[in-house]
Amino acid sequence: xxxxxxxxxxxxxxxxxxxxxxxxxxxxxxxxxxxxxxxxxxxxxxxxxxxxxxxxxxxxxxxxxxxxxxxxxxxxxxxxxxxxxxxxxxxxxxxxxxxxxxxxxxxxxxxxxxxxxxxxxxxxxxxxxxxxxxxxxxxxxxxxxxxxxxxxxxxxxxxxxxxxxxxxxxxxxxxxxxxxxxxxxxxxxxxxxxxxxxxxxxxxx
Amino acid sequence: xxxxxxxxxxxxxxxxxxxxxxxxxxxxxxxxxxxxxxxxxxxxxxxxxxxxxxxxxxxxxxxxxxxxxxxxxxxxxxxxxxxxxxxxxxxxxxxxxxxxxxxxxxxxxxxxxxxxxxxxxxxxxxxxxxxxxxxxxxxxxxxxxxxxxxxxxxxxxxxxxxxxxxxxxxxxxxxxxxxxxxxxxxxxxxxxxxxxxxxxxxxxx
DNA sequence: GTCTAATTGTTAAATAATTCACGGATAAAG
DNA sequence: CTTTATCCGTGAATTATTTAACAATTAGAC
Ligand SMILES: NC(=O)c1ccc[n+]([C@@H]2O[C@H](COP(=O)([O-])OP(=O)(O)OC[C@H]3O[C@@H](n4cnc5c(N)ncnc54)[C@H](O)[C@@H]3O)[C@@H](O)[C@H]2O)c1
Ligand SMILES: NC(=O)c1ccc[n+]([C@@H]2O[C@H](COP(=O)([O-])OP(=O)(O)OC[C@H]3O[C@@H](n4cnc5c(N)ncnc54)[C@H](O)[C@@H]3O)[C@@H](O)[C@H]2O)c1
Numbered sequence: 346x347x348x349x350x351x352x353x354x355x356x357x358x359x360x361x362x363x364x365x366x367x368x369x370x371x372x373x374x375x376x377x378x379x380x381x382x383x384x385x386x387x388x389x390x391x392x393x394x395x396x397x398x399x400x401x402x403x404x405x406x407x408x409x410x411x412x413x414x415x416x417x418x419x420x421x422x423x424x425x426x427x428x429x430x431x432x433x434x435x436x437x438x439x440x441x442x443x444x445x446x447x448x449x450x451x452x453x454x455x456x457x458x459x460x461x462x463x464x465x466x467x468x469x470x471x472x473x474x475x476x477x478x479x480x481x482x483x484x485x486x487x488x489x490x491x492x493x494x495x496x497x498x499x500x501x502x503x504x505x506x507x508x509x510x511x512x513x514x515x516x517x518x519x520x521x522x523x524x525x526x527x528x529x530x531x532x533x534x535x536x537x538x539x540x541x542x543x544x545x546x547x548x549x550x
Numbered sequence: 551x552x553x554x555x556x557x558x559x560x561x562x563x564x565x566x567x568x569x570x571x572x573x574x575x576x577x578x579x580x581x582x583x584x585x586x587x588x589x590x591x592x593x594x595x596x597x598x599x600x601x602x603x604x605x606x607x608x609x610x611x612x613x614x615x616x617x618x619x620x621x622x623x624x625x626x627x628x629x630x631x632x633x634x635x636x637x638x639x640x641x642x643x644x645x646x647x648x649x650x651x652x653x654x655x656x657x658x659x660x661x662x663x664x665x666x667x668x669x670x671x672x673x674x675x676x677x678x679x680x681x682x683x684x685x686x687x688x689x690x691x692x693x694x695x696x697x698x699x700x701x702x703x704x705x706x707x708x709x710x711x712x713x714x715x716x717x718x719x720x721x722x723x724x725x726x727x728x729x730x731x732x733x734x735x736x737x738x739x740x741x742x743x744x745x746x747x748x749x750x751x752x753x754x755x
Numbered sequence: 756g757t758c759t760a761a762t763t764g765t766t767a768a769a770t771a772a773t774t775c776a777c778g779g780a781t782a783a784a785g
Numbered sequence: 786c787t788t789t790a791t792c793c794g795t796g797a798a799t800t801a802t803t804t805a806a807c808a809a810t811t812a813g814a815c
Contacts, residue, residue, distance in 0.1 A: 350802065355747045359740075362725065376762065384727050388762090389804065396764055404763045404810040426749050435644035440741075442640050445725055449742035489752070490745060514752045516744060520567065520650055522589050530755070532748045535564075536645075536739070537654035539721060540695060542560045543737045544631050547694070547719045550735070555772065581792065593792090594774065601794055609780040609793045 349420075353394045357421045359384060360391070362449070364414035376407035422450070429488040429512075430456040431503045432495035433463050433473050436518055440494065441468045454486040459499075476506065483510040490514040497521045554625070558599045562626045564589060565596070567654075569619035581612035627655070634693040634717075635661040636708045637700035638668050638678050641723055645699065646673040659691040664704075681711065688715040695719040702726045 363383055367375055377388040377395075384391075395401060395413070398420045402408045430437055433456050440446075441456060456473045458464060464475045474482055483491075491507035493500050497519040504523040507515055515531045517523055520538075525531060568588055572580055582593040582600075589596075600606060600618070603625050607613045635642055638661050645651075646661060661678045663669060669680045679687055688696075696712035698705050702724040709728040712720055720736045722728055725743075730736060 351747075351751075352802070354750050355743055358743050358746050359727075378762080385729070387804075390802095392763065393765090393803080400764070402763050403812095405761050405812055407762070421750055422746065423753070426745055428745065435647050439640035439644045443741075446742060446745075449725075449746065451742060451745050490748065514748050516748060520654075522564075524590070530748060530752050532744050534739070534741070534744060536648075537651060537656060538560055538563050539737050539739060540631055540633065540651075540656050541563050541627065541654065542556075543695065543719050543721060543735060545559050545626055546556075547735050548628070557772070583792080592774075595772095597793060598773080598795080605794070607793050608782095610782050610791050612792070 347397065349397045353397055354421055356384075356386070356390075356394055357398075357417050360394070361414055361417050361422070364410050364417070367410045368414065372410055374407045375410050375413075377402070379407070424450075426451045426490060427454050427486060427488045428452070428490040428492055428516075429454060429479070429483055429486065429507075430471075430492045430494060431458075431476070431479075431507070432493065432499075433458040433460075433466075433468065434494065434496075437492075437494035438468060440492065441471055453492075454488055455482050457482075476503070479506050480510040483507075483512060488512055490516060493517045493519055493523070495519065552602070554602045558602055559626055561589075561591070561595075561599055562603075562622050565599070566619055566622050566627070569615050569622070572615045573619065577615055579612045580615050580618075582607070584612070629655075631656045631695060632659050632691060632693045633657070633695040633697055633721075634659060634684070634688055634691065634712075635676075635697045635699060636663075636681070636684075636712070637698065637704075638663040638665075638671075638673065639699065639701075642697075642699035643673060645697065646676055658697075659693055660687050662687075681708070684711050685715040688712075688717060693717055695721060698722045698724055698728070700724065 360380065363380065377391040380391050381388040398416050401413055401416050428451060430440060430453055433441065437456065441453060446453065453471050456468065456471050457476045457479050458473055459476050463473050466473045489512065491512045493503050493515060495503050500517065500519040500521055501523050504515060504525055508525055508529055513529050515525065515529060517531055517533050520535055523531060565585065568585065582596040585596050586593040603621050606618055606621050633656060635645060635658055638646065642661065646658060651658065658676050661673065661676050662681045662684050663678055664681050668678050671678050694717065696717045698708050698720060700708050705722065705724040705726055706728050709720060709730055713730055713734055718734050720730065720734060722736055722738050725740055728736060
């Protein structure tokens with residue numbers, strides 16, 4: 346199968362969300378132009394993205410919302426994503442309590458913290474465990490992604506724990522780069538950099 | 551001045567952070583290769599990025615950490631960034647309490663919520679106001695960026711408030727696209743999409 | 756039926772970003 | 786003072802992504 350551009354994948358995930366909303370509201374047909382307006386993109390880009398997955402629209406009509414959603418899902422989603430969280434602090438708690446992940450088929454199956462007062466608690470149905478038991482619990486839960494929400498000085502240590510449990514994907518919220526083996530994929534989410542680069546863009550355009 | 555690539559800007563912001571750490575630890579000289587290893591990038595990319603800002607390194611030696619930091623800052627930073635936050639919920643509170651923004655010269659100068667039980671409180675030194683007073687307070691504080699951390703069904707409404715206050719930059723944490731005039735810049739931070747696209751990458755590489 | 760206007764899908768062109776390849780500088784060794 | 790190994794800077798090549806241009810399709814008007 347042809348390699349699909351990374352940006353096409355992230356946009357396709359957004360299309361799926363919009364299509365869900367359209368379907369829910371009873372809309373059966375949508376054109377690339379309508380989708381484009383809803384998302385602030387160009388219609389060509391949307392058609393180009395979709396063309397990666399086959400010929401699914403009809404000229405003069407548009408796309409059937411349900412059919413398009415199905416096709417996109419078949420290519421870019423599959424199952425529920427299981428994740429474990431490290432660090433049940435301010436950010437970690439917000440993540441645990443966020444209901445949107447469930448809607449997007451992301452399930453947090455366990456959380457870990459080194460603070461004994463947090464271990465044993467349940468937040469939004471998710472149990473908080475001691476980091477000592479992480480490897481054991483992760484292998485039991487078949488988690489696929491580890492979330493790092495601990496203070497940066499502990500991030501590498503937690504990354505090592507995640508790697509040693511066999512998990513191959515990490516979402517890292519701490520503002521430092523972690524070292525992992527090549528076969529482990531890391532997504533860094535750095536909020537400060539988002540603010541600062543937005544600021545740069547505002548000043549230079 | 552030559553236009554600098556967007557990705558070069560975000561990486562340069564990361565270089566600044568690493569350089570700060572190196573300077574703090576007493577390191578005076580660093581090579582592109584060392585920086586590359588610390589960040590998981592290639593050394594060429596780092597040299598190419600830096601070359602946008604002039605000839606600052608010395609062959610056979612490397613870069614003076616302090617000098618490089620200064621030059622990068624002159625190009626990609628300037629002042630403190632002032633932001634206002636809408637929605638003091640789980641995520642909004644985490645943002646208010648995060649000390650890292652201060653280190654990165656981002657200052658949250660006011661927060662707004664529609665929940666009366668939150669209005670009047672102070673979180674980490676930041677006062678929470680009623681949304682009704684937002685335009686007035688924003689113009690007084692000279693905020694440059696508005697942060698949207700309200701439930702998605704209110705996001706467009708809050709975006710309109712932010713725009714009508716004259717603020718030209720928005721960081722949007724809600725999982726929907728907001729409509730704003732062309733001259734307003736929006737950065738969408740969509741956590742679900744990060745998880746799902748990471749999952750895709752893990753399955754296809 | 757024929758025409759028209761709308762909309763898709765695709766090829767080609769343009770733009771953006773990365774990687775390669777290597778020349779030039781220079782500190783340190785001898 | 787010459788050699789050598791190292792590291793920077795950069796033009797050219799490659800790869801990735803977006804945008805433009807347009808042919809093909811077809812529902813609906815007439
Ligand atoms: N809060 C934000 O808005 C925000 C923004 C950007 C980045 N971050 C980053 O996210 C991370 C978490 O931020 P936060 O604000 O939630 O911090 P926090 O201090 O509120 O929470 C950190 C949690 O991690 C736990 N912890 C510490 N060491 C641990 C370890 N070794 N193993 C397991 N748990 C451990 C602590 O007990 C605490 O519960 C930090 O790296 C921070 O830089 C946070
Ligand atoms: N918590 C997360 O981890 C997470 C992850 C991804 C996205 N998000 C998004 O971030 C946003 C906030 O999430 P959250 O978990 O903090 O939600 P939350 O429900 O905990 O907090 C929302 C806050 O916004 C306030 N609010 C509601 N309507 C408002 C209005 N019109 N004006 C001002 N304030 C208003 C509420 O009073 C509440 O304090 C949501 O859009 C959510 O989809 C959150």
